[in-house]
Amino acid sequence: MNKLLVVSPSPHVHSGDSTPRLMYNVVLALIPALAVTLFYFGLGALIVTAISIVSCLVFEFLIQKYLLKVKPSISDGSALVTGLILAFNLPSNLPWWIVVIGALVAIGVGKLSFGGLGRNPFNPALVGRVFLLISFPVQMTSWPLPIESRMSYIDAVTGATPLAVVKEGLSKGELMSSIVDQIPSHMQLFMGAMGGSLGEIAAFALLIGFAWMLITKVITWHIPVSIFATIGIFTGILWLINPEANADPIFHLITGGVMLGAIFMATDYVTSPMHPKGMWIFGIGIGVITVVIRVWGAYPEGISFAILIMNAFVPLINRYLKPSRFGEEVKRNG
Structure with missing residues (x-):
């Protein structure tokens, strides 16, 4: 009788899903669009996407570890998805430092200020996007033209x-x-x-x-x-x-x-x-x-x-x- 049987409250049901599985499936779903984006916008799209993803991952790690004093959760894929979707909301000629600001607002304000994943009332990527649109309207509405801008970044050919x-x-x-x-x-x-x-x-x-x-x-x-x-x-x-x-x-x-x-x-x-x-x-x-x-x-x-x-x-x-x-x-x- 030295072994205790621990029984949790019902219901005893598990769907088999997990946060990483869901998030990485979203990433897989975005790959076709990312491939088309890279085809049309080339270098600029690659730079903006990479900066957005890396910035979101870094800010989530730093804020959780050193400000919130909790275990970083960057491995669950949510910050990766936020970074990718934020990039999809930006023009391919956006200066790198504006992309970093958008990532900071998306992760720091839109997500972690409310307690992290599962507690944020607003979509983090959209919080970052709207903040940038209001703060940097000229840069956020200067749209590179596809094909013509593939080999350029800041100096891309733009149009309406x-x-x-x-x-x-x-x-x-x-x-x-x-x-x-x-x-x-x-x-x-x-x-x-x-x-x-x-x-x-x-x-x-x-x-x-x-x-x-x-x-x-x-x-x-x-x-x-x-x-x-x-x-x-x-x-x-x-x-x-x-x-x-x-x-x-x-x-x-x-x-x-x-x-x-x-x-x-x-x-x-x-x-x-x-x-x-x-x-x-x-x-x-x-x-x-x-x-x-x-x-x-x-x-x-x-x-x-x-x-x-x-x-x-x-x-x-x-x-x-x-x-x-x-x-x-x-x-x-x-």
Whole structure:
């Protein structure tokens, strides 16, 4: 009787998942988009991505070890994912020191100031991105052109994004029928032939990553599909009402950060709802806010702001839409 049997409270269920497995599957899902990004932007994309990832890993290690006095958790892959997604939100000609500042804000403010992984209310990479956009608007909106900028870093050839071209043209009273001649075709946009941040130019590659995460059950379809559907329906209605004053829904879906935001940032476990119904509400809210900012706001893009705003509503959504407790009896009619 000298051996004690220790029994933990129920439920005795384990899914087999772990934080490293989930995070590294996200990294694998981003590899196709990273390959396309490196093809289009070359040296600049490589430098920005490397600096972002290394900075996030270093800041997480230093802050946890020397400020929070806890065991560093850089091996779980979360800082790696934050660094990679932050890089995807930046232009390939961004000065290295601005990238480092963005990583510090993402990890130090967006994540660790709230207690670390699992406690942060806002997506860390988006916190870093929005901070840089507000603090360094010129550098953050100087978009290198693909192909022409492959061998350059700071001195890359820059130009406006398709969203910016449409926004500026419509504000000047131009018609969409004349603006479309100034931007690439839908197929070119889908394949990535446009200026923008690293993650805005690879819609087809991001969809490959989406399929991988669905197959490996890293995420569910609810949030991305609800965002795509909301943006498509909202912009489709506007386009049907006046096609000369509004871009078509396909254009809105394959340009800007919609694909990256819907698939890789809005689906963050910590900052998104737990219940499928809550995910739908969350996704619809992101879609509506994104379109409102794009069509009537000051910025040509709005997905980052939309996700952060809806992140703030997640605790409220979770409060009223909770998954059933394990073992709880569900009442059935009849």
